[in-house]
Amino acid sequence: MDIPYTVLPRRDTGLYNAKLGIWLFLASEVMLFGALFSAYILLRVGSYPGVWPHGILNVPVGTLNTMVLICSSVTVVLAWAALKANDFAKYRKIQLVTVLCALAFVCIKSYEYYDKFTHYEVVMKDGRVIDGHLVRKEGGGQVVNGRKQPPEFIVLHGVEFPAEMKAAGMAKIPLLEAIEKKSGHHAEHKEFRVAWSDTTRVQNYGPWHNTYLAIYFTLTALHALHVIGGAAVIFWIWGPGAAMWKTDPERYTNRVEVSGLFWHFVDLVWIFLFPILYLL
Amino acid sequence: MTDQNAHHGNHGIKGYLLVFFGLIIGTIITVAAWKVHLPTLFLTVLVALIIATVKASMVAAWFMHLANEQRMIYAILGLTFFFFLGMMLLTVWAYGDAPKIHLP
Amino acid sequence: MSHQAPAQSHAAHAHDSHHGGGHHDAGFWRTYIFSTDHKVIGIQYGVTSLLFLFFGFALMLAMRWQIAYPGKPMPVVGALLEGVLGPIAAGGVMTPDLYNTFGAMHGTIMVFLGVVPLGFAAFGNYLVPLQIGAIDMAFPRINMASFWSFLIGGMVMFVSFFIPGGAAQGGWTSYSPLATSIPTDGQTWWILAMVLIITSSLLGSVNFIATVIQLRAPGMTWMRMPFFTWAQFVTAFILLLAFPPLEAAAVMQLMDKVFHASFYLPTGLLIGGQLADISGGGSPLLWQHLFWFLAHPEVYVLILPAIGMVGEILANNTRKPLFGYRSLVYSVLAVGFISFIVWAHHMYLTGMGTRISTFFQTTTLIISIPSVIILTCLFLSLWGGSIRFNSAMLFALAFLPMFGIGGLTGLPLGFNFSDLLLHDSYYVIAHFHYVVAPGTIFALFAGVYFWFPKMSGRKMNEWLGKIHFAGSFVFMNLVFFPMFAQGVAGMSRRMSDGGVSYMLNDMTADVLGRLPKEVVEANIGISTAAFLLGVAQIPFIINFFWSIFRGEKVTSNNPWDATTLEWQTPTPPPHGNFDKPIKVYRGPYEYSVPGAARDYLPQNEPNRS
Numbered sequence: 003m004d005i006p007y008t009v010l011p012r013r014d015t016g017l018y019n020a021k022l023g024i025w026l027f028l029a030s031e032v033m034l035f036g037a038l039f040s041a042y043i044l045l046r047v048g049s050y051p052g053v054w055p056h057g058i059l060n061v062p063v064g065t066l067n068t069m070v071l072i073c074s075s076v077t078v079v080l081a082w083a084a085l086k087a088n089d090f091a092k093y094r095k096i097q098l099v100t101v102l103c104a105l106a107f108v109c110i111k112s113y114e115y116y117d118k119f120t121h122y123e124v125v126m127k128d129g130r131v132i133d134g135h136l137v138r139k140e141g142g143g144q145v146v147n148g149r150k151q152p153p154e155f156i157v158l159h160g161v162e163f164p165a166e167m168k169a170a171g172m173a174k175i176p177l178l179e180a181i182e183k184k185s186g187h188h189a190e191h192k193e194f195r196v197a198w199s200d201t202t203r204v205q206n207y208g209p210w211h212n213t214y215l216a217i218y219f220t221l222t223a224l225h226a227l228h229v230i231g232g233a234a235v236i237f238w239i240w241g242p243g244a245a246m247w248k249t250d251p252e253r254y255t256n257r258v259e260v261s262g263l264f265w266h267f268v269d270l271v272w273i274f275l276f277p278i279l280y281l282l
Numbered sequence: 283m284t285d286q287n288a289h290h291g292n293h294g295i296k297g298y299l300l301v302f303f304g305l306i307i308g309t310i311i312t313v314a315a316w317k318v319h320l321p322t323l324f325l326t327v328l329v330a331l332i333i334a335t336v337k338a339s340m341v342a343a344w345f346m347h348l349a350n351e352q353r354m355i356y357a358i359l360g361l362t363f364f365f366f367l368g369m370m371l372l373t374v375w376a377y378g379d380a381p382k383i384h385l386p
Numbered sequence: 387m388s389h390q391a392p393a394q395s396h397a398a399h400a401h402d403s404h405h406g407g408g409h410h411d412a413g414f415w416r417t418y419i420f421s422t423d424h425k426v427i428g429i430q431y432g433v434t435s436l437l438f439l440f441f442g443f444a445l446m447l448a449m450r451w452q453i454a455y456p457g458k459p460m461p462v463v464g465a466l467l468e469g470v471l472g473p474i475a476a477g478g479v480m481t482p483d484l485y486n487t488f489g490a491m492h493g494t495i496m497v498f499l500g501v502v503p504l505g506f507a508a509f510g511n512y513l514v515p516l517q518i519g520a521i522d523m524a525f526p527r528i529n530m531a532s533f534w535s536f537l538i539g540g541m542v543m544f545v546s547f548f549i550p551g552g553a554a555q556g557g558w559t560s561y562s563p564l565a566t567s568i569p570t571d572g573q574t575w576w577i578l579a580m581v582l583i584i585t586s587s588l589l590g591s592v593n594f595i596a597t598v599i600q601l602r603a604p605g606m607t608w609m610r611m612p613f614f615t616w617a618q619f620v621t622a623f624i625l626l627l628a629f630p631p632l633e634a635a636a637v638m639q640l641m642d643k644v645f646h647a648s649f650y651l652p653t654g655l656l657i658g659g660q661l662a663d664i665s666g667g668g669s670p671l672l673w674q675h676l677f678w679f680l681a682h683p684e685v686y687v688l689i690l691p692a693i694g695m696v697g698e699i700l701a702n703n704t705r706k707p708l709f710g711y712r713s714l715v716y717s718v719l720a721v722g723f724i725s726f727i728v729w730a731h732h733m734y735l736t737g738m739g740t741r742i743s744t745f746f747q748t749t750t751l752i753i754s755i756p757s758v759i760i761l762t763c764l765f766l767s768l769w770g771g772s773i774r775f776n777s778a779m780l781f782a783l784a785f786l787p788m789f790g791i792g793g794l795t796g797l798p799l800g801f802n803f804s805d806l807l808l809h810d811s812y813y814v815i816a817h818f819h820y821v822v823a824p825g826t827i828f829a830l831f832a833g834v835y836f837w838f839p840k841m842s843g844r845k846m847n848e849w850l851g852k853i854h855f856a857g858s859f860v861f862m863n864l865v866f867f868p869m870f871a872q873g874v875a876g877m878s879r880r881m882s883d884g885g886v887s888y889m890l891n892d893m894t895a896d897v898l899g900r901l902p903k904e905v906v907e908a909n910i911g912i913s914t915a916a917f918l919l920g921v922a923q924i925p926f927i928i929n930f931f932w933s934i935f936r937g938e939k940v941t942s943n944n945p946w947d948a949t950t951l952e953w954q955t956p957t958p959p960p961h962g963n964f965d966k967p968i969k970v971y972r973g974p975y976e977y978s979v980p981g982a983a984r985d986y987l988p989q990n991e992p993n994r995s
Contacts, residue, residue, distance in 0.1 A: 005522055007600050016352040019524045019600050025355050026592045029362040030630045036366040037631035037676055040373050041638060041649065048377060048669050050653070061313065068309050076302040079345045083295055209647040213667040216647035220638060266345045273337045276309075277330035281316040282323075354599060365627050365726045372742075373675045376730055379739030 074103030104233035134160015422526035428512030435503035453884030454913035485882035486555035493558025505691035516952035519603025519968035532589035539582030546575035562650030594622035605970030617694030620722035635676035678729035692829030704771025707975035717756035750800035777851025781832035792820030813873025844937030857922025864915035
């Protein structure tokens with residue numbers, strides 16, 4: 003009384019159940035990411051001219067991450083091919099690289115997130131805007147009435163824009179080159195020590211900072227969840243689930259294939275995410 | 283199953299490695315095209331998306347074996363792709379067709 | 387319920403049930419609670435969704451009181467609500483905030499936790515594997531995960547009533563910026579619950595499609611599949627492909643709500659007269675597009691399983707094949723396909739351009755063609771039949787005109803010029819409730835009466851069933867028909883006082899935008915009918931529980947003399963469903979075949995050679 007076609011393909015469809023299942027799941031994933039891509043397009047097309055930011059992200063790091071993901075994609079298919087050729091030891095070695103690549107991807111992504119969360123835009127009471135990375139906080143931090151007090155000083159390493167640029171509505175445009183081109187002002191990178199009491203607004207580059215960062219964080223976080231989930235499944239099949247290779251090798255190979263299909267999809271999404279978020 | 287095994291033998295592995303190098307080269311071209319600053323934004327977007335689509339097709343066709351898949355999968359993906367395009371294009375069209383409001 | 391099986395008189399059948407009862411080894415928890423058996427999961431879905439339907443109905447009754455007698459304390463339940471929910475129901479009076487909460491949650495619960503789980507998940511889980519001759523769903527454990535994800539989602543939705551500030555208040559459509567800027571956490575809970583429910587329906591739909599494609603019994607070709615299974619198959623595709631965009635939209639609304647992003651919040655947004663502290667640059671229309679990309683196909687998710695059930699019940703009780711089986715199948719496929727490209731007809735009033743309006747108006751009217759074909763085929767199936775008027779058939783018959791009214795009154799809403807007048811009025815309420823309440827819910831009742839003997843081994847009481855039908859039919863129409871008139875007279879939906887503040891008391895100079903007194907006072911009649919509609923459900927509740935334990939036992943596995951495979955199993959079907967290998971020889975509706983010995987030929991009965 004077993005469910006048929008869990009291992010061998012059904013004759014008229016040529017598919018085993020899990021393969022059809024994963025493709026159906028991927029179809030819904032296409033619609034999920036498709037909706038977010040549509041949102042990206044709509045928000046970008048709908049933004050006021052010149053407001054959509056460019057150049058916030060670190061392209062070399064993003065390129066490195068793309069390479070890492072491409073590597074994992076080829077290893078996952080090579081691992082499956084090794085299993086097909088009955089070479090379990092080779093599969094073990096290659097698939098380990100996949101999992102390590104996934105780990106590396108998540109680490110690099112975390113570094114990028116950290117970089118954004120320590121990147122501040124500070125609006126001073128006199129209208130100047132200081133944009134830079136947090137070096138340290140000084141003072142403050144004690145809890146009063148259940149609320150953590152802000153620091154007395156924050157030290158940033160970055161650039162300063164004069165007040166008149168904010169008045170022209172340009173302080174929200176983080177693309178340094180654009181600002182410099184427009185104003186002829188050449189911003190110099192240096193350290194600023196800012197008293198909290200002199201500021202009107204201190205905000206880091208989280209999803210709340212602008213709509214571009216909002217869609218960046220949403221898309222990449224959702225993608226990263228897929229990476230983590232996919233890697234967890236691949237790792238489980240590689241490690242604890244590997245006993246099945248002894249009892250039911252064909253089904254085991256199918257599992258590797260199906261998890262691999264999911265992994266390729268995750269790679270495929272990133273192939274689009276990288277240019278639209280980092281480069282365009 | 284035996285013929286399938288033969289199909290994914292050494293020949294298959296060579297193919298996978300070729301696709302791998304293709305993807306790496308595609309990534310390099312994308313970044314290079316971004317570096318040289320093409321004259322218009324439209325051109326930049328076009329080049330980046332064309333390369334991305336080529337790379338994605340390579341992953342789908344070889345790594346995911348879509349080049350040689352069952353009809354049922356094609357049918358499901360065709361349907362999905364149609365609705366995906368419908369969602370994206372109709373939304374953008376609806377946006378573009380909206381009467382423009384001129385703020386003072 | 388399979389523990390009742392050995393009590394059956396049928397010897398072979400008792401043996402098989404016992405055989406299937408080998409599953410009992412798994413213990414009570416794995417058999418009835420964490421079961422992977424599609425039938426148990428179907429019943430779990432059924433019970434849960436019936437409870438949610440009842441709960442959603444109760445919310446509506448409280449709202450109807452407020453609409454009829456605005457500002458007056460609610461009798462009986464007023465004190466209870468004040469005790470449970472606190473100041474939002476001060477003095478037992480429904481405050482506007484509470485009205486908004488109940489309104490939003492009535493819609494959400496009825497659609498996502500009531501009708502869809504009952505029609506698609508409960509009946510689908512129980513019947514689809516049986517109808518195609520499979521022993522279970524393709525992925526039983528994913529099936530279980532689907533139910534538990536649904537249940538947890540439902541719990542989150544329910545618990546959100548009791549958090550500070552109460553549940554979501556932004557309407558079931560949750561339009562941003564309104565939904566985002568209401569300063570309570572209800573909307574966050576709503577989103578989290580929706581993500582769980584969407585996950586559940588995703589897992590369910592993958593399972594249904596894979597099951598229908600992979601696990602059809604030998605001989606069960608596509609064109610031999612029962613119409614209900616076809617409807618479920620198309621519904622599963624709609625859920626699979628239309629729900630993810632709402633998930634994406636919900637994630638973005640969560641980002642807005644929790645992380646103060648501005649996906650749906652435009653630059654310069656004022657909240658309570660203050661410039662909101664947001665980065666801006668978002669688009670409120672983005673939410674509407676993504677929401678309706680799901681929510682319009684969702685209408686077909688509500689109606690298609692119902693149509694499928696009506697088809698089965700009509701064929702069985704007219705003792706005739708369905709008229710135009712192929713036309714029905716192709717029409718259902720066409721409806722499913724076109725339903726993806728009509729969504730923006732909900733947005734004519736958002737200032738859409740004329741060209742895009744025309745496009746959506748055209749597709750909307752095109753989708754009415756296959757819908758009309760379906761309804762016409764079902765009507766024509768009655769022609770020349772010798773109809774058995776049992777409770778199931780009465781509900782199925784009532785479905786036809788009710789769905790017809792609901793569908794035809796949708797046409798003025800599909801044309802953008804008439805929609806501009808009727809948008810967000812009670813006319814819209816009446817229209818979609820005619821489709822879903824007297825439409826889908828009648829079909830679901832028909833399904834309960836029809837398949838109850840297979841699920842429990844006992845028939846429901848016919849006499850109580852007919853009382854239930856008569857009461858439901860009369861009061862359903864008394865509730866919803868006057869709303870058409872109210873809507874055309876200009877009464878807006880979502881008003882917590884039922885339009886009193888717009889009532890025209892005397893012929894003043896300021897008549898424009900005012901409602902005639904009679905229109906507002908009709909609320910009292912409607913609310914009374916709604917209350918009586920609730921009373922009319924009492925026979926059903928009694929009947930349901932009484933019949934489980936005391937109902938008339940069925941004497942055969944096929945009490946309705948039906949042809950489809952779910953009736954060729956032991957009653958109730960054991961784990962693994964069939965006691966013999968199933969092979970299919972014929973189409974699903976071979977009733978009254980000339981020259982045959984009986985007036986029905988089951989699908990698995992071999993041809994005489």
